[in-house]
Amino acid sequence: MTENNSVSGGMSELVKTVCVAVEEFIFVFGCYLVIYGHLSPGGGFAGGVILAAVFILIMLAFGKERILKIMPRKRAAFIESLGALLFLAVAWAELYISGIFFRNFIPSSAAGHFKLMSGGTILIYNIAIALKVMAGLFLVFFVLSITRVILEGDKLKMVKKQ
Amino acid sequence: MTETIILFLLALMILGSLIALESKDILSSVIAMGAVGFMLSAIFLILRAPDIAMVQVVIEILTLIILIRATISRDVHTVTDTRDFLPLALNMVLLFVFFIIAAEAIRNMPDFGTGLSKVAGHYLNRGLNDTGSANIVTSVILDYRAYDTLGEATVLFAALIGAITILRRKAKND
Amino acid sequence: MIYTLCMALFFIGLYGICCKKNLIKIVLGFIIMDYAVNLFIILIGYRKNGIAPILDKTMDVKKFALSSVDPMPQAMVLTAIVIGLAVTALLVALCVRIYERYGTFDITKIRKLRG
Structure with a gap:
């Protein structure tokens, strides 16, 4: 029974309803963790993993077609490259502006502590890492689940031949 | 007090990982693995590492999904018997050597909660x-x-x- | 004592890798070893009655530095955990590929099938 459901896409109606109700909140929580990563527990890694979990939740609940509409493979690959390039681009900009690789060029004063912009480039780094982790983990899950469907198709073919 | 809680959770983790390795059913061993990961996350929280506890919870869920999707509906008859004698004996020797070296290393560690x-x-x-x-x-x-x-x-x-x-x-x- | 138990956890993972026949069990042993190493690094950085290394507006920096736990092992482990997931995915992908080719997770049978 579950096999048919996972191939044709989606679980039962109950799971879909709960998923719709919950997914936005998890997404917003992930974004919060990324943006306030330098002021509270969290950061690029935790936020990125939670954002990836949102997409995997949608993939498991609604099946392959729905997630391909939201996030095609090309777009996921693009987002991952964007994260890596953003990380490196900021690092090169720091080299150009301040003369040292990975040196924070946005100065922070004691008055600006505990504000959103107090971290300078740390905020941009967090966003870059979150993008990278999110797209990368999502891609790997997508490929693994696709392969499973193909494998089951092969088994069916073999059974039919016999 | 902290130490006692950590010891208790670690003992549970060891129990869970033994169940995960020795269970005959692959699905139940994967689930035991999930229990081990969540206990690890609790230990991180007790050790004052909230960032890592947060990451560990989500990572554990994702690992479970990967393992279940890879193993379910496959390998119905699980292999339970051990390997051949010679490789097994060699592995035992390797484990013993590791045990001696690790015990020596542990003895020279600073006490828990002091090394910064x-x-x-x-x-x-x-x-x-x-x-x-x-x-x-x-x-x-x-x-x-x-x-x-x-x-x-x-x-x-x-x-x-x-x-x-x-x-x-x-x-x-x- | 805690270090010893942590080493025992690592030992169990090593035992799983060395003495198990099923490929999925070997992957589980790898994950257990990963957890044990992460836990060990965090245990080293702990300070008794310490606080989390996150500053608050009301805290004094000097007092904070004397009571906080070590932030550096936490930073190392934070990256190591995410890498661990990616490596697990790689291992599972290899297992899937092997199963597809040989139709079994038993490593001794795989050895017998091809030289």
């Missing part, structure tokens, strides 16, 4: 003024030791590329 690295004082004292980040862990991974994060991103990228490449060839042939 010298550089930690610098980070803790000057982290806020140098980087402006209130979360010192973030300031370490993204400012003081950003090269580490760059290398981590590279390793992550390489592992993902490897997984995708291994799995893709079949899809093209179909």
